[in-house]
Amino acid sequence: MKYALLLYGDEKIWASATEEQVEAHVRFTEMLTGRGAYLGGEELDFSSTAVTLRKGSGETLRTDGPYAETVEHLGGFYLVEAKDLDEAIEFATACPEEIVEIRPVVEYQG
Amino acid sequence: MSVTAAEQAYRDHWARLLALLTAELRDLDLAEEALQDAFAAAVAAWSPEPPGNPPAWLLTAARRRALDRLRHGALAARKLPLLIVDDPDPPSVIPDERLRLIFTCCHPALSMDARVALTLRCVGGLTTREIARMFLVSEATMAARITRAKKKIAQAGIPYRVPAGPELAERRDGVLATVYLIFTEGYAATGGDRLIRADLAAEAVALGRMLRELLPADPEVDGLLALMLCHHARRDARLGPSGELVRLPEQDRSRWHREEIREALSLLAAVPGREGRAPEHAEGGSGGDRFPGPYLLQAAIAAEHATAVRAQDTDWPAIARLYGELERLTGSAVVRLNRAVAVAEASGPEAGLELLGGLDRALGRHHLLHATRAEFLRRLGREREALDAYGRALEVVGTDPERTFLLSRRADLSVR
Numbered sequence: 001m002k003y004a005l006l007l008y009g010d011e012k013i014w015a016s017a018t019e020e021q022v023e024a025h026v027r028f029t030e031m032l033t034g035r036g037a038y039l040g041g042e043e044l045d046f047s048s049t050a051v052t053l054r055k056g057s058g059e060t061l062r063t064d065g066p067y068a069e070t071v072e073h074l075g076g077f078y079l080v081e082a083k084d085l086d087e088a089i090e091f092a093t094a095c096p097e098e099i100v101e102i103r104p105v106v107e108y109q110g
Numbered sequence: 111m112s113v114t115a116a117e118q119a120y121r122d123h124w125a126r127l128l129a130l131l132t133a134e135l136r137d138l139d140l141a142e143e144a145l146q147d148a149f150a151a152a153v154a155a156w157s158p159e160p161p162g163n164p165p166a167w168l169l170t171a172a173r174r175r176a177l178d179r180l181r182h183g184a185l186a187a188r189k190l191p192l193l194i195v196d197d198p199d200p201p202s203v204i205p206d207e208r209l210r211l212i213f214t215c216c217h218p219a220l221s222m223d224a225r226v227a228l229t230l231r232c233v234g235g236l237t238t239r240e241i242a243r244m245f246l247v248s249e250a251t252m253a254a255r256i257t258r259a260k261k262k263i264a265q266a267g268i269p270y271r272v273p274a275g276p277e278l279a280e281r282r283d284g285v286l287a288t289v290y291l292i293f294t295e296g297y298a299a300t301g302g303d304r305l306i307r308a309d310l311a312a313e314a315v316a317l318g319r320m321l322r323e324l325l326p327a328d329p330e331v332d333g334l335l336a337l338m339l340c341h342h343a344r345r346d347a348r349l350g351p352s353g354e355l356v357r358l359p360e361q362d363r364s365r366w367h368r369e370e371i372r373e374a375l376s377l378l379a380a381v382p383g384r385e386g387r388a389p390e391h392a393e394g395g396s397g398g399d400r401f402p403g404p405y406l407l408q409a410a411i412a413a414e415h416a417t418a419v420r421a422q423d424t425d426w427p428a429i430a431r432l433y434g435e436l437e438r439l440t441g442s443a444v445v446r447l448n449r450a451v452a453v454a455e456a457s458g459p460e461a462g463l464e465l466l467g468g469l470d471r472a473l474g475r476h477h478l479l480h481a482t483r484a485e486f487l488r489r490l491g492r493e494r495e496a497l498d499a500y501g502r503a504l505e506v507v508g509t510d511p512e513r514t515f516l517l518s519r520r521a522d523l524s525v526r
Contacts, residue, residue, distance in 0.1 A: 001267040003267075082267070083269075084267045084269035085217075085266050086271075086277075088267070102266075104265055104266050104267055
């Protein structure tokens with residue numbers, strides 16, 4: 001099954017990320033690749049760079065900033081292949097971030 | 111009677127058959143529906159004479175039903191190869207897959223509500239209506255809860271397997287917690303007009319027996335069953351004639367179910383190395399099983415109560431020691447509250463009161479903290495403070511009989 005690991009956290013901490021923290025993600029990616037589980041992943045720029053569109057009732061409302069104003073922001077994601085939720089949890093546990101949301105990816109069979 | 115034979119088969123084989131079918135079909139929902147159909151068919155087909163091998167008959171019937179259902183659905187082409195049908199020589203021994211079923215129903219990715227409902231439905235074999243009645247919700251609400259949980263298992267990819275290695279101990283704790291939650295909801299209902307739901311507690315005891323059969327030689331599994339038996343044995347003595355709570359010291363001990371207490375004691379006696387209390391060798395063990403674990407300690411405490419001939423014979427110092435042990439292990443505020451009660455009995459209310467300090471942050475919303483404090487203050491002759499504490503307990507109490515009890519205790523005070 002395909003899972004997205006969504007990384008949430010305090011951007012202030014990411015802004016001052018050390019070499020070591022970055023290195024931890026490189027190692028994590030290598031581990032996933034080694035197990036044939038790595039399907040992709042990206043780091044997102046700060047939420048201050050976000051633009052959010054709200055569409056409805058004919059008018060499109062465009063606002064600066066992320067969809068939700070919270071302390072923890074979505075800062076990046078990994079897309080992994082795992083045989084079941086337990087393996088996805090194992091990957092999420094190894095991921096060097098405080099909060100990791102695991103979401104199964106919906107796969108449509110053709 | 112054929113209905114009785116089908117009912118008996120349901121009781122004996124439901125979980126085992128459902129577990130096996132789920133493994134074969136890789137679909138808990140489909141397996142459950144097919145098995146349900148098979149039991150419904152058995153009621154008619156087993157008259158006047160039930161088949162020689164009822165579980166094999168049911169398994170074959172359920173497999174056929176599953177195939178029928180799949181044929182009618184668009185998924186048939188994809189799912190067909192998974193099915194084994196029309197086995198000409200059904201096995202006389204049904205392989206036991208129940209542990210897989212239990213671990214899946216109690217997976218930590220499911221909410222506790224969902225785990226409880228799924229376990230009672232799939233493992234306990236209770237109907238949705240029965241579970242709804244036990245938890246005081248409508249049948250539709252409970253059906254939706256179970257459906258959501260089954261959907262989540264499929265969609266989130268919760269595996270159908272028994273965890274292995276270091277994961278096993280942790281996940282086993284989750285299973286034990288689910289069964290114990292079912293028990294405590296029956297033993298001390300958190301809402302409604304009834305204080306005890308013996309039927310629910312009995313289901314939890316049955317689940318505990320099943321776990322013990324499937325996970326033999328696990329002291330915590332033995333401990334959980336012994337603990338539930340000790341409490342459950344007191345069910346008839348815990349309620350007075352009008353459904354009011356009867357506290358432990360006032361209970362008529364001749365109404366305790368002695369055979370259940372004996373069973374609990376033999377379980378505890380069989381656990382190796384339990385003769386000595388407060389085993390020091392448990393300290394500092396990293397990995398592996400902590401010994402004795404929290405359920406075994408709680409069972410030992412319950413056994414102290416269950417073996418006291420009269421209330422005044424209770425060995426309170428021993429109980430206070432066991433609670434101290436348990437508090438060290440769990441760091442739980444509720445355990446500390448119970449320890450305070452034991453210490454008050456062993457060394458006086460002043461010592462108990464002291465142990466309650468600092469619990470308000472964790473247990474301020476729990477009536478038992480305030481009720482306990484009120485009892486200590488009353489015994490110390492500090493009635494005005496006791497009055498206040500009863501008032502706080504009444505603000506947060508959940509069930510009607512407990513409210514009645516607190517009101518009568520407060521009315522007994524000489525101050526107003």
